[in-house]
Amino acid sequence: MNLIVWRGLFYKSWEHCKIEKQADMLAVESIIVGNHQGKIYNVSYVLKINAEWCVQEFEITSEIDGVTAVVLGKEQGEEWLINDQLRSEFRGLHYIDISVTPLTNSLPINNLHMAIGEQHVIDVLYIDILANDLKAVKQRYSRISKDQYLYENCDSDFSSIIQVDAKGIVKSYPGLFEVVAENVAK
Template sequence: MPQDAKIVRWREWDGPGSEHLVLREHAGRLLADSVVIRSGETQFAVRYRIACDAGWRAESVIVNVIGDDRTLVLASDGDGQWTRDGLAMPELAGVLDPDLTVTPFTNTLPIRRLALAAGQSAEITTAFIEFPALTVVRNPQRYTCLEAGRRYLYESRASDFRRELEIDAEGLVVDYPDFWRRG
């Protein structure tokens, strides 16, 4: 394992599912490479790779559902223009962040990119990827920094869903109540 790599593991809040993520920083870019095993009613495993620039803006998202021939390939210019498998996705115009429902890692991207001070909040829209269907839709959200470097409030602006996230000093989720915890 290269010295510049960080390994993070999460486990499902109430189940045997887990995630193993390797985060590398190299030449001004960030690369997250992960495998997620989901339990529960719909069981599946996913491998994903997300590449970001130094400002935590997503450049690419590649997702494979293990045991399935489908692969999702999203690319972004960092300014809100996306393609899926090489075809333009005008419905994602202005979106900067992907949000994969299978992982708490994608919360880190807006947390790091926005760098909010305690008491500040920001409304964003994400490219929300649903599993195992691999559908991609716009999803309006809000992040509020409750305690810098420690706690954020995540809220969906499309529903009443909200969770208080505990994060570490690097903006990586420690606890996402009812879903994931560092393991």
């Protein structure tokens, strides 16, 4: 089991994340609290991740300024069932990216097994928690060293160099997130 605490620099947040191996999958449970652009929020999410680091199911519960919302997602083959509705616009998306956490950047990093110098453009289900918005986006990951990846949002000019640990978990995402504590429990 891994326990990680991230500090959100942009989102003015703290996240406590637990990653636990269960049989042939990973179970992730996390809690985030923060204050961004005058919005006080808390987010809890649960992910079920297969051995290839692809999310099979997620549950995200958020409370923003006292208003609660829940987003449930389940992959069914090439389709996504979101809050019990089939969403055809997300067909074929194998990755999710939750806006207020760096953990979901670790998913493609661990799934793609890139060699140094290699890059991939991927289609992602982007979940913007604070805007209550889900959309398909394109992202590019390029491995630039043993522990660094260039992340680029193909729909904007945003890019950043992400540093990961030996397990591919994000340690530093300049301007957005940084690990402040990590513990591997037995």
